[in-house]
Amino acid sequence: MTDIAIAAQGLGRRFGRRGRRALDRCEFVLPAGRVCALVGPNGAGKSTLLSLAAGLLRPSEGRVTVLGTTPAGARERLAYVAQDKPLHPHLTVAATLRLGRELNPGRWDESVARRIVTDADLDMDAKIRTLSGGQRTQVALALALAKRPELLLLDEPMADLDPLARHRITGLLMADAAEHGTTIVMSSHVVAELEGSCDHLLLLGAGRVRLAGPLDDLLAAHRLVTGPAQDSLDPHTVVESRTTGRQLTALIRPAGPVPASWQTAEPTLEELVLGHLRGPDAPALSLTESEEAAA
Amino acid sequence: MTALSLRASAAEPRTRGPRGLVWVMLRVHQSALLFWLMLVTVAAGGLLWAYGPGADAAWAEYSEAGCGTTTSGFDCDMYGTAFQRYDNIVGVSSGLLTLVPLLTAAWAASALIGRELENGTARLAWTQSVSPARWLAAKLAVPAALLTAGMLTLTLLHRLMWSAGTELHEAWAVRAWDDSAIFLTNGTTATAHALLGLAVGALVGLLLPRALPALAVASVTTLAIAGALVELRPHLWPTVTVTSTDDVPAPAAVVRDGALTSDGSRIPLPDCLGEPGCLTKHDITGYYADYHPTSHFWPLHLVETGIVLAAASVAVGAAFWLLRRRTGGAV
Amino acid sequence: MTAIPVTSVRTPGRLPRPRGLLWAVLRLHRAALVVWGLALLAAASFLFRLAALADEAERGDSACAEPATDGLPSCTAVDAITADETYSTGIAFVTACTAWLIVPVAAWAGGALIGRELENGTAHLAWTQSVTPARWLAAKLAVPAALLTLGTTGLVLLNVWARGADNPNLVGDWYHPDVFVGTGPTAVAHALAGLALGALAGMLLGRALPAAGAALGAALLLYNALDRYREFLWPTVTRDTTGWEAPRSAFQVAADGSELAFHPRSHFWPIQYVESGILLTVAALAVLAAFRILRRRTA
Numbered sequence: 001m002t003d004i005a006i007a008a009q010g011l012g013r014r015f016g017r018r019g020r021r022a023l024d025r026c027e028f029v030l031p032a033g034r035v036c037a038l039v040g041p042n043g044a045g046k047s048t049l050l051s052l053a054a055g056l057l058r059p060s061e062g063r064v065t066v067l068g069t070t071p072a073g074a075r076e077r078l079a080y081v082a083q084d085k086p087l088h089p090h091l092t093v094a095a096t097l098r099l100g101r102e103l104n105p106g107r108w109d110e111s112v113a114r115r116i117v118t119d120a121d122l123d124m125d126a127k128i129r130t131l132s133g134g135q136r137t138q139v140a141l142a143l144a145l146a147k148r149p150e151l152l153l154l155d156e157p158m159a160d161l162d163p164l165a166r167h168r169i170t171g172l173l174m175a176d177a178a179e180h181g182t183t184i185v186m187s188s189h190v191v192a193e194l195e196g197s198c199d200h201l202l203l204l205g206a207g208r209v210r211l212a213g214p215l216d217d218l219l220a221a222h223r224l225v226t227g228p229a230q231d232s233l234d235p236h237t238v239v240e241s242r243t244t245g246r247q248l249t250a251l252i253r254p255a256g257p258v259p260a261s262w263q264t265a266e267p268t269l270e271e272l273v274l275g276h277l278r279g280p281d282a283p284a285l286s287l288t289e290s291e292e293a294a295a
Numbered sequence: 296m297t298a299l300s301l302r303a304s305a306a307e308p309r310t311r312g313p314r315g316l317v318w319v320m321l322r323v324h325q326s327a328l329l330f331w332l333m334l335v336t337v338a339a340g341g342l343l344w345a346y347g348p349g350a351d352a353a354w355a356e357y358s359e360a361g362c363g364t365t366t367s368g369f370d371c372d373m374y375g376t377a378f379q380r381y382d383n384i385v386g387v388s389s390g391l392l393t394l395v396p397l398l399t400a401a402w403a404a405s406a407l408i409g410r411e412l413e414n415g416t417a418r419l420a421w422t423q424s425v426s427p428a429r430w431l432a433a434k435l436a437v438p439a440a441l442l443t444a445g446m447l448t449l450t451l452l453h454r455l456m457w458s459a460g461t462e463l464h465e466a467w468a469v470r471a472w473d474d475s476a477i478f479l480t481n482g483t484t485a486t487a488h489a490l491l492g493l494a495v496g497a498l499v500g501l502l503l504p505r506a507l508p509a510l511a512v513a514s515v516t517t518l519a520i521a522g523a524l525v526e527l528r529p530h531l532w533p534t535v536t537v538t539s540t541d542d543v544p545a546p547a548a549v550v551r552d553g554a555l556t557s558d559g560s561r562i563p564l565p566d567c568l569g570e571p572g573c574l575t576k577h578d579i580t581g582y583y584a585d586y587h588p589t590s591h592f593w594p595l596h597l598v599e600t601g602i603v604l605a606a607a608s609v610a611v612g613a614a615f616w617l618l619r620r621r622t623g624g625a626v
Numbered sequence: 627m628t629a630i631p632v633t634s635v636r637t638p639g640r641l642p643r644p645r646g647l648l649w650a651v652l653r654l655h656r657a658a659l660v661v662w663g664l665a666l667l668a669a670a671s672f673l674f675r676l677a678a679l680a681d682e683a684e685r686g687d688s689a690c691a692e693p694a695t696d697g698l699p700s701c702t703a704v705d706a707i708t709a710d711e712t713y714s715t716g717i718a719f720v721t722a723c724t725a726w727l728i729v730p731v732a733a734w735a736g737g738a739l740i741g742r743e744l745e746n747g748t749a750h751l752a753w754t755q756s757v758t759p760a761r762w763l764a765a766k767l768a769v770p771a772a773l774l775t776l777g778t779t780g781l782v783l784l785n786v787w788a789r790g791a792d793n794p795n796l797v798g799d800w801y802h803p804d805v806f807v808g809t810g811p812t813a814v815a816h817a818l819a820g821l822a823l824g825a826l827a828g829m830l831l832g833r834a835l836p837a838a839g840a841a842l843g844a845a846l847l848l849y850n851a852l853d854r855y856r857e858f859l860w861p862t863v864t865r866d867t868t869g870w871e872a873p874r875s876a877f878q879v880a881a882d883g884s885e886l887a888f889h890p891r892s893h894f895w896p897i898q899y900v901e902s903g904i905l906l907t908v909a910a911l912a913v914l915a916a917f918r919i920l921r922r923r924t925a
Contacts, residue, residue: 054421054422055421055422055622056418056421056422056622057622058620058621058622072426075421075422075424075425075426076424078422079422079423080418080422082415082418082419084415086414086415086416086418086419087416087419088323088416088419089414090326091322091323095322098318098322099319099322099323099423100423102314102315102316102318102319103315103316103319103420103423103424103425104423104424105314105315107424143419143423144422147423147424326836405835406835410835506834506835507737507738507742507834507838508657510737510835510838511734
C-alpha cells in the first residue's frame with residue numbers, strides 16, 4: 001500500500017474544444033486510509049473528478065496519480081460506482097455477482113457480496129431491471145466492495161437509499177476502512193451524514209478546489225461569527241457574510257484574535273459547506289496533515 | 296489479516312466451463328448467442344436437406360417428366376413442385392448466409408458496443424479490473440470466433456449442396472456459379488464479409504455511442520460496402536480474352552466486351568442501329584469478350600477475402616485508436 | 627375584494643391542442659423525418675433522370691438480327707446501347723427499395739418510435755404532461771402513417787410514370803415480387819403494416835433493441851408469406867394449351883397436363899386490392915392489440 005491515495009497536479013478537464021472547463025487546475029493530495037467527503041454545488045465537477053481518478057477519462061491538462069501510478073495502472077486496486085449505477089438490466093442479481101467474480105480473478109470476496117445482497121433482502125434470481133433504484137444501488141455497491149479495493153470512489157452512493165440502508169452501508173464502509181485501511185472518496189449532498197463518518201474534506205466549486213484537507217483542521221480554521229452590522233471584518237478572511245437588520249453573520253478564517261463583542265463558534269460541516277456554497281469567491285484553503293499552508 | 300482478505304474467500308464455488316471475460320461475453324449476449332445457434336442450425340438443416348432428399352426429389356421429377364430428352368412435354372417449360380421446393384430452400388439458405396454481415400453489423404453497433412457505452416455498463420466493466428482495450432478485444436474476439444466457426448461450417452455445407460446439384464442447376468439454368476449470392480457462399484468470402492460486418496459495427500458503435508443511431512448507420516454502411524464489392528468483384532483478377540468474327544462472344548461472367556479494328560485495337564461497340572455499312576465505316580473486323588472461366592473461382596475469392604479482411608483490420612485498428620483517445624489509458 | 631382576474635389559464639380537464647402533440651412527435655423524431663425527406667428527394671430525382679433515358683433504353687432493347695437485315699438493326703449495334711442496362715438497373719433498384727420499405731419502417735417503429743420511449747421512461751414523461759396514453763400512442767401512429775402514406779404514394783406514382791411503356795424486358799414482369807408491390811397501392815399498405823407491426827412489437831417487448839429485431843423478423847415473414855401465396859389471392863383462369871402458347875404477361879400458377887392455370891395481366895388490380903386489404907387488416911389488428919396492451923400497462 002502506498003501513502004498517498006490520490007494526488008492531483010494542475011488537473012483540468014474540458015469537454016469539447018471550446019467547451020467549459022469541468023475542472024480547472026485542481027491540486028490536492030489525499031493520504032491513504034482516509035474517508036474523504038467530496039462536496040460541492042451541482043456542476044462543480046465532482047463526477048468528473050471521480051471519473052478522472054478512476055481512469056475513465058483522460059485529463060485535458062495536468063495529471064492525477066492514483067495509488068502511486070496512473071489510474072489505468074491502478075485499475076485492479078480501485079473500485080468506482082458511477083452516479084447512475086450502471087448494471088446490465090437483463091442479468092439476474094446472481095449473474096451480476098458472478099460477473100464481478102469473473103472480471104476480478106483473485107481479488108473477489110464472495111462473502112462480502114452475498115452479505116450486502118442478503119441484508120438488502122434481494123432475490124438472487126430477480127432481473128436487475130425489476131429492482132428499484134435503491135436496490136440497484138446496493139447491488140452496485142456489492143460489486144464495488146467485494147472487489148477488495150484499496151481505493152473506493154463513490155459518486156452519490158446514498159442518493160436513493162432508505163435511512164436504514166444508508167445507515168447499514170455507511171457502517172459497512174466504515175468497517176472496511178477501519179479493518180483494511182481502504183481509502184474512501186464519497187461525493188454526497190447529504191452533508192450532515194458525512195460529518196460523522198468522514199475525516200477528510202474536498203470541496204469543489206466551479207471546477208476548482210476550494211477546501212482540501214483534514215476535516216478537523218479545516219473546521220478549526222474557520223469561525224462562525226455574529227456581531228453588529230457596522231463592524232468591519234478586516235483583517236480576517238471572509239468566506240461569506242450576511243446582514244439581517246442590525247446584525248452581521250459571517251463565516252471567516254480568523255487571522256488573529258476576534259473582537260470580544262462578537263459571538264463565535266466553530267462551524268459544523270454543514271455550515272462550513274453552506275458558507276462556501278454561498279460565497280464562491282472566497283480564496284481556497286488547502287491544509288495537509290499536521291501542517292498549515294496558506295492558499 | 297489483510298493477506299487473508301485479499302485472497303478470494305474459501306466459500307467461492309469451483310466453476311467449470313468458460314471463465315473470465317469469455318464467460319461475461321457469453322452471458323451478457325446470451326440472446327444473440329442463441330439466435331446465432333438457431334440461424335446456423337436452420338441454414339445447415341436447409342442445406343443438408345437440399346443436398347440430399349431435396350435434390351433427389353427434384354431430379355426424380357425431372358427424369359419422370361422426360362425433360363431434356365425427345366419426349367419432353369409442356370411440363371418441362373415450368374418448374375415442377377419438387378424443384379420449386381428445392382430451389383426455395385436453396386434460396387432461403389443462401390439468403391440467410393448473405394444476410395449475416397448485415398445482421399452482425401446492426402447487432403455489433405447497437406447491442407454489443409453502442410448500448411453499453413450509452414447506458415454506462417462499459418464503465419462498469421472498466422472499473423471491474425478490465426482495461427478498455429481488453430474489453431474491446433473480448434467484445435470482438437468472442438463473436439468473431441463464433442461467426443467464423445458458424446460461417447465456415449455453412450460454407451462447407453453450401454459447397455456440398457452445390458457440387459451435388461450441378462446437373463440439376465444446369466438443367467434448369469436457375470442459378471449460375473457467378474450469381475452474387477452463390478459465389479459469395481461457396482467460398483471464404485462469406486466468412487470474411489461477416490467479420491467485416493462485425494468490425495464496421497463495432498467502429499460505428501464507438502463513433503456514435505448510442506444504440507439506435509449506430510444500428511441505422513452500421514446497416515446502411517454495410518449495405519453500401521456490399522454493393523460496392525459486388526461492382527468491384529469482376530475486376531479483382533485478370534480476365535481471359537476470347538475473340539470471334541461473327542458476333543460478340545457471350546460466355547458466362549463477362550466483364551467487358553466490344554469490337555476489334557483491323558489493326559487489333561479495341562473500341563467500344565458503336566451505336567450502329569439502323570445504319571447498314573456502319574460496321575465497315577468503323578473498321579470493325581471482329582469482337583472480343585473478357586470473362587472469367589470457372590477456374591478463376593478461387594483466385595477471385597482469395598483476392599476479395601484479402602481485401603475484406605484488410606478492411607476489417609483497418610476498422611478494428613481505428614476502433615482501438617478511438618477507444619484509447621476517449622478513455623484515460625487503453626492498456 | 628376584487629374578483630380574481632381570469633387569465634388565460636386552461637380549464638383543467640381540457641387536453642392540449644393537437645398541434646402540441648403533432649409538434650412533439652415531429653420534433654422527437656426529427657432525424658427520421660429528415661432521412662425520409664432526403665430519401666424521397668433522392669428517389670424522385672433519380673426517377674426523373676431515368677425517365678429521360680426511357681426512349682433510348684427502348685432502342686437498346688429492340689429486336690435485332692445478325693447481320694442486319696432490312697427492318698431489323700444489327701445485334702451488335704443494339705448491344706452497344708448501354709442505356710437500357712442503366713435504365714433497368716435503376717428502375718429495379720428504386721422498385722426494390724419501395725417494396726422493401728416495410729422492413730426498415732418496422733424496425734424503426736419498434737425501436738425508436740415506441741420501444742426506446744418505454745425503455746428509458748420518456749413515455750411516462752409524456753403521460754404526466756397532460757397527454758393520455760391513448761392519445762400519445764394515437765399521435766405516435768398517426769403522424770408517421772400520414773407521412774408514410776403521402777411519401778410512398780408519391781413514390782409509387784413516380785415509379786409508374788418513369789416506367790413508361792412497361793416493357794417487361796426493361797422493368798420486369800408485373801408479377802415479379804418487387805415489381806408487383808412497388809407499382810401499386812400495396813406498397814403503401816406494406817409500409818403501414820410495417821409501422822403497425824413495429825408499434826405492436828414495441829408495446830409487447832418494451833425495450834428498443836429486442837422490439838426492433840422482432841419487428842424486423844415479423845416484417846420479413848409477412849413480406850415473404852405474401853410473396854409465396856400471392857397467386858392464391860384471386861381465382862386463376864384455366865385454359866387448354868393445345869395450339870396456344872401462354873404469353874409472357876401470364877403469371878403461371880400451375881400446369882396439369884395440357885391445362886394451364888394462370889393470372890392474366892387483367893388480374894393485377896384485383897390482386898392488389900385483396901393484398902392491400904389483407905395488409906390493412908393486419909395493420910388494424912396490430913394497432914388494436916397495441917392499444918389493448920397499452921391499456922393493460924397503464925390502467
